[in-house]
Amino acid sequence: MAISMYLSRVCLTKNYLSRLTQQGRKTRELFTDKFQPRNRFQSHFWFKQKTQTSQPLNKGFPAYGLKFGFGIAGGLILICCKSQHALCEPKRKKNSRLIETKDEDQGPDPNFNWKEFIKVLLPEIWYLIAAIVSAFAVAVVNIQIPMMLGELVNVVAEFTKDANVDYFSEIRQPAIKLISMYGLQAAMTTGYIALLSTVGERVACRMRKELFQSLIRQDIVFFDAHKTGELINRLTSDVQDFKSSFKLCISQGLRSATQTIGCIVSLYLLSPKLTLLMVVVVPSLVAGGALIGSGLRKLSKAAQAQIAQATSVADEALGNARTVRAFAMEPKEIELFNKEADQAMYMNENLGYGIGVFQGLANLALNGIVLGVMYAGGYLMATHELSPGDLMSFLVATQTIQRSLAQMSLLFGSAVRGVSAGARVFEYTSLKPEIPLTGGQCIPYYAMYGNIEFKNVSFSYPTRPEQEVLHNFSLKIPAGKVVALCGLSGGGKSTIAALLERFYDVKNGSITVDDVDIKDLDPSWLRGRAIGFINQRKFIPNVKEMRTRFSYLSLRWPNSKEERYIRILSRTVLVIAHRLSTIQNADIIAVVANGRIAELGDHLTLKRKRGLYWELIKQQQIEDEVHEQNTKYREQQG
Numbered sequence: 075m076a077i078s079m080y081l082s083r084v085c086l087t088k089n090y091l092s093r094l095t096q097q098g099r100k101t102r103e104l105f106t107d108k109f110q111p112r113n114r115f116q117s118h119f120w121f122k123q124k125t126q127t128s129q130p131l132n133k134g135f136p137a138y139g140l141k142f143g144f145g146i147a148g149g150l151i152l153i154c155c156k157s158q159h160a161l162c163e164p165k166r167k168k169n170s171r172l173i174e175t176k177d178e179d180q181g182p183d184p185n186f187n188w189k190e191f192i193k194v195l196l197p198e199i200w201y202l203i204a205a206i207v208s209a210f211a212v213a214v215v216n217i218q219i220p221m222m223l224g225e226l227v228n229v230v231a232e233f234t235k236d237a238n239v240d241y242f243s244e245i246r247q248p249a250i251k252l253i254s255m256y257g258l259q260a261a262m263t264t265g266y267i268a269l270l271s272t273v274g275e276r277v278a279c280r281m282r283k284e285l286f287q288s289l290i291r292q293d294i295v296f297f298d299a300h301k302t303g304e305l306i307n308r309l310t311s312d313v314q315d316f317k318s319s320f321k322l323c324i325s326q327g328l329r330s331a332t333q334t335i336g337c338i339v340s341l342y343l344l345s346p347k348l349t350l351l352m353v354v355v356v357p358s359l360v361a362g363g364a365l366i367g368s369g370l371r372k373l374s375k376a377a378q379a380q381i382a383q384a385t386s387v388a389d390e391a392l393g394n395a396r397t398v399r400a401f402a403m404e405p406k407e408i409e410l411f412n413k414e415a416d417q418a419m420y421m422n423e424n425l426g427y428g429i430g431v432f433q434g435l436a437n438l439a440l441n442g443i444v445l446g447v448m449y450a451g452g453y454l455m456a457t458h459e460l461s462p463g464d465l466m467s468f469l470v471a472t473q474t475i476q477r478s479l480a481q482m483s484l485l486f487g488s489a490v491r492g493v494s495a496g497a498r499v500f501e502y503t504s505l506k507p508e509i510p511l512t513g514g515q516c517i518p519y520y521a522m523y524g525n526i527e528f529k530n531v532s533f534s535y536p537t538r539p540e541q542e543v544l545h546n547f548s549l550k551i552p553a554g555k556v557v558a559l560c561g562l563s564g565g566g567k568s569t570i571a572a573l574l575e576r577f578y579d580v581k582n583g584s585i586t587v588d589d590v591d592i593k594d595l596d597p598s599w600l601r602g603r604a605i606g607f608i609n610q611r612k613f614i615p616n617v618k619e620m621r622t623r624f625s626y627l628s629l630r631w632p633n634s635k636e637e638r639y640i641r642i643l644s645r646t647v648l649v650i651a652h653r654l655s656t657i658q659n660a661d662i663i664a665v666v667a668n669g670r671i672a673e674l675g676d677h678l679t680l681k682r683k684r685g686l687y688w689e690l691i692k693q694q695q696i697e698d699e700v701h702e703q704n705t706k707y708r709e710q711q712g
């Protein structure tokens with residue numbers, strides 16, 4: 075453990091932020107080239123900042139200053155959050171820095187990765203085979219049932235014709251056959267549903283685990299580029315959709331297909347003439363139904379998209395509640411949300427009417443088929459080509475086919491949804507990060523000094539390749555020294571820390587620890603063992619004084635806080651600070667501006683130089699004075 079990194083950040087309160095308005099010009103400059111509005115709030119906000127910060131400062135403070143400060147406050151809150159979470163939560167950084175992220179509905183769906191699917195399915199293959207066999211058996215039983223019902227009806231018909239027939243002995247055999255078939259059907263149905271449930275749940279659980287394992291290992295840039303919501307969706311609803319569709323396709327799909335084929339064969343065996351009639355009529359009805367169905371699906375998709383649009387308006391407004399409040403945008407937001415919600419309602423209403431018409435027509439068609447079969451079947455019965463039982467079997471088999479076809483048409487939509495949900499899950503389970511988590515060299519503890527060197531490092535974030543954040547950046551951080559980075563916001567301080575942790579790889583140049591390029595080091599060792607990270611807001615140890623005081627481990631036992639500092643002092647320390655007072659005791663202070671070292675030296679040297687560091691100190695003094703005025707004013711106001 076030779077290197078410790080401190081992020082000594084100050085949490086910007088509203089007052090503090092309002093004080094920052096005094097830096098209007100500098101802030102404006104900073105924003106001019108760095109700030110890229112990403113949503114309507116940010117555009118609005120950006121505009122307001124530009125216009126407001128160009129006003130003369132400190133007019134009518136505090137009343138004016140407070141209002142004025144609020145415009146800035148929103149923007150700086152974003153920056154501040156990013157700063158505080160620069161290392162711990164890079165994805166927030168992304169949001170706050172308004173980087174383009176990948177939306178879920180951007181671009182085409184990925185292809186279904188069969189290899190990954192087989193990988194998660196294989197351990198359950200025997201359960202799956204058993205489930206398929208059971209579902210198939212249910213289908214075969216379902217084909218037999220209409221025939222048996224026919225036999226039963228024939229016995230009843232015989233009895234009504236001839237009262238001398240022994241009804242009970244005649245009906246016993248077909249009745250027992252039918253009852254055993256119903257029993258078998260019930261047992262098999264229970265069996266395949268239970269088996270499929272096991273397969274579905276286990277596969278879904280495996281998919282979730284694989285996906286999470288893969289996501290957590292991705293490069294930080296992956297999290298910069300993808301919204302958390304999108305990733306969570308893949309982990310939850312996509313896996314859920316895939317599981318439901320998978321179960322449905324195996325159970326109902328297999329059953330419906332087998333039943334349709336089996337019942338068509340039965341129909342043909344019962345009456346080829348009636349079957350021919352069906353073959354002509356049914357496909358044309360199915361084609362008509364499919365046409366209306368596809369129109370309804372399009373309508374449903376559009377309605378879903380409209381609901382998503384309304385949700386995203388709400389999401390943006392609620393997620394930016396402070397900005398909304400700061401700009402008194404509530405009525406506008408309500409109006410916008412109402413418009414989108416109304417549009418979604420109209421579309422869903424139309425969809426409902428369409429579904430109603432479709433159902434009505436479908437019922438009409440199906441009843442028409444039954445009537446047609448009765449009419450034609452009655453004629454065949456009159457000509458003794460068909461028995462009453464056969465007509466009964468024919469009707470039941472027709473209904474079974476109709477039910478199966480209806481299920482299959484519903485299944486089609488679910489299968490398409492399931493395949494694309496599965497494709498989205500497997501897209502990320504097979505994704506390999508460019509920077510591995512482990513593997514590479516570890517420096518043994520006895521050879522570890524903690525010399526860090528940035529040599530001509532150039533870097534731009536992969537999500538924003540056009541903006542080079544560090545340009546030929548060079549810095550030596552000698553072993554055991556406390557080196558502090560300071561400078562204007564957005565200068566690149568957090569980026570330097572992120573590169574040292576190897577969250578990203580540099581474009582040009584190199585970063586070395588004891589002369590070993592960090593690309594050759596084991597990343598998990600580097601992050602977990604070599605570099606310690608402390609996110610501390612008020613870290614002001616007088617390093618030199620502490621070193622002297624404890625270097626011979628003084629007579630007094632240090633208290634727990636001091637002990638912590640002592641442990642730290644033996645290491646190379648990189649402090650990233652907003653408050654300059656926290657770093658006055660650092661061995662070396664590097665002022666970072668526009669991705670380069672603008673000034674380097676200790677506090678006194680830099681102060682005497684009257685350069686950027688001196689400017690920063692002055693600026694902070696003004697901020698402190700404003701803060702004081704602000705506090706006094708508030709106290710006076712009670």
Ligand SMILES: Nc1ncnc2c1ncn2[C@@H]1O[C@H](COP(=O)(O)OP(=O)(O)OP(=O)(O)O)[C@@H](O)[C@H]1O
Nearest residue numbers: 108157171298535538543563564565566567568569
């Ligand atoms: N994850 C990211 N993806 C893309 N660009 C980023 C990312 N993080 C920061 N940036 C950009 O890199 C530049 C340097 O940012 P960085 O956070 O390193 O500056 P900083 O000096 O630490 O600022 P602060 O003091 O506000 O924390 C800024 O222009 C910022 O917009």
